[in-house]
Amino acid sequence: MSARTNAAIAPFPVGGGELGALIAAFDWSKTSLGPIGNWPQSLKTVTNLLLLSPVPIVLLWNEDGVMIYNDAYSEFAGRRHPQLLGSKVREGWPEVADFNDNVMKVGLAGGTLAYRAQELTLERHGAPAPAWMNLDYSPVVDESGEPAGVIAIVVEITEAILAERAMIASEGRFRALVNASSDVIYRMTPDWSTMHPIDGRGLVANNDSPNPQWLEENLYAEDHVAVRAAIDDAIRRKGTFEMEHRVRRPDGSTGWTFSRAVPILDDTGAITEWFGTATDVTERHRSEDHLRLVVNELNHRVKNSLAMTQAIAAQTFRGADDLAQAQARFSERIRALAQANDLLTGERGAGVSLHGAVEQAVRPHCGREDRLRIEGPNVSLSPKTALSLSLAMHELATNALKHGAWSAERGEVAISWRTYTPATGGARVAMLWRESGGPRVAPPARRGFGSRLIERGLSAEMGGEVHMRFEPDGLVCEIDAPLTIYGLAP
Incomplete structure (x- = not known):
């Protein structure tokens, strides 16, 4: 075929x-x-x-x-x-x-x-x-x-x-999430030996390329052992890494971060990488540190107040002939103590204004505004000194109202202070209380608790000298103390 x-x-x-x-x-x-x-x-x-x-x-x-x-x-x-x-x-x-x-x-x-x-x-x-x-x-x-x-x-x-576009969209959403978040987003190799490029957002240094030195560059040497132990434990468990630790900020200051990372596993269960976030908790740590200081200061002030209350009670009621009068005097002194503490609380633990302490303690007793003059530069007091000074000013004002300048129609009180530096060095502050226009004054037959509080209390608190003179025209109280006890207000 x-x-x-x-x-x-x-x-x-x-x-x-x-x-x-x-x-x-x-x-x-x-x-x-x-x-x-x-x-x-x-x-x-x-x-x-x-x-x-x-x-x-x-x-x-x-x-x-x-x-x-x-x-x-x-x-x-x-x-x-x-x-x-x-x-x-x-x-x-x-x-x-x-x-x-x-x-x-x-x-x-x-x-x-x-x-x-x-x-x-x-x-x-x-x-x-x-x-x-x-x-x-x-x-x-x-x-x-x-x-x-x-x-x-x-x-x-x-x-x-469609898969490529979905991936691009997913990456876009991921980038948007990263940009919207204040956290640092990071990725690590399976053994955490190398950190992938990251934007440190001011918490840690930026990395434009894989960084095998991330531990040494971002953490303090004394923290390496603890952080590495937590990492090794997470690797062993193939579980979440969580830890709060210090970091070295790009500007050289110390920061705190809460770091959390999860492992990415392949089909065989092996770790391919770690994906994590680092939250900046520096301000929280600073607030906690400040809170601890405030609590310690509050504890100190409470102890001082209790000790001062005990002293006021003992001195007020010791040998008192008129119990009702002693109780009234005790109540006034406790009220002055409470007002002084209100002033300290308003200052939030900072140095208390000398002018503010004097104004709050004295102004309620003077009656008319023209019967009180307060003059002096801005000076800050320590909280403890401000408390003692406020009580002393209260005693002086109470005495002026009952027996001194303010017991008369035309009586006045002038309170002033100045800062100076003597030849021997060391800045100081000189404070003067002067009464005028009141009844004729004579030294008292015995020294009361008020006088002792003013002379001895302020001398001990301020490390300076306090002198009271009962001049015929009115009481004069002079206070001279090192300025380091006060400190010039900013």
């Missing part, structure tokens, strides 16, 4: 799975290709070629672009298969008819086309949806050597594009 006879009876198409069977059974006489037995060898050859390919391929034959494709392309065609077989490409894909019309014109003219990530809107699941493809078009020549059709390799990459 001749080769020509063998060719004539060779089976067609060869293989091709489902599409091979469909092509063989299809009534091609109803298309412009005519009966399958009359197809030219060039058409049969390219049909066999595409049927044996695992890549999605479709053949668009003659001017109509009649479609012949393989099993892989049928998956791409989706619900249009099998109706798409033998249809005209412009009619089979009407939503992209213009695109395919250009393909046919270029291909039948002998040209080629290539598209990467080409987006086309296709009807799928009853609604138009975007699809992305890599497309390669080449002309197919017939026996005459002229282009008779176009072969297209169609690889859909929609899932990959």
Whole structure:
């Protein structure tokens, strides 16, 4: 039998799975290709070629672009298969008819086309949806050597594009989250030997490249053992790392951070990296330190107040002939003590203004505003000294109201102070209480608690000297003390 006879009876198409069977059974006489037995060898050859390919391929034959494709392309065609077989490409894909019309014109003219990530809107699941493809078009020549059709390799990459876009969107959300957060976001290698690049946000130094020296650069040497032990424990457990520790800030100061990191595991359970956040808790630590100081100061003040209350009670009631009068005097002194503590509380533990302490202790007793003058530079008192001075001023004011200048209609009190530096060195403050316009004054027969509180108490508290003179025109009290006890107010 001749080769020509063998060719004539060779089976067609060869293989091709489902599409091979469909092509063989299809009534091609109803298309412009005519009966399958009359197809030219060039058409049969390219049909066999595409049927044996695992890549999605479709053949668009003659001017109509009649479609012949393989099993892989049928998956791409989706619900249009099998109706798409033998249809005209412009009619089979009407939503992209213009695109395919250009393909046919270029291909039948002998040209080629290539598209990467080409987006086309296709009807799928009853609604138009975007699809992305890599497309390669080449002309197919017939026996005459002229282009008779176009072969297209169609690889859909929609899932990959959507996944990439989802990843980009996710990364965008992650960046937005990082930017919105005041925390430092960091990543570590599985063994924490190297820190990936980070934005330190002023808590720690920035890293533009992987940094194997992060522990030495960001933490104090004396903290390394404790931090490393917590890291090793988290690695062993493959669990969360949590620790509050000190850090060395870029400006050289000490900061505090609460650091928390979780391990990222692969399918085998091995750690691939650590992802964590570092929260700046420096201000909280400073507030806690300040609170401890305030509590200690409060404890100290309470003890002082209790001791002073005990002394006031003992001195007021010792040898008192009139209990009711002694109780009233005791109440006034306790009220003055409470007012002095109110002043200290208002100052929030800072140095107390000398002017404020005098004003609060004395002003309520003077009656008219023109009966009191207070003058002096800004000077700060320690809380303890301010308490003693306030009580002393209260005693002087009470005495002036009952027996001194303010017991008379025209009596006045002038309180003044100045700062100076003597030749021997060391700045000092001199304070003067002077009464005038009151009844004639004579030294008392015995020294009361008020006088002792003023002379002895202030001398002990301020480390200076206190002198009281009962001059005929009115009482004079002089106080001279080192300025280091006070300190100039800023």
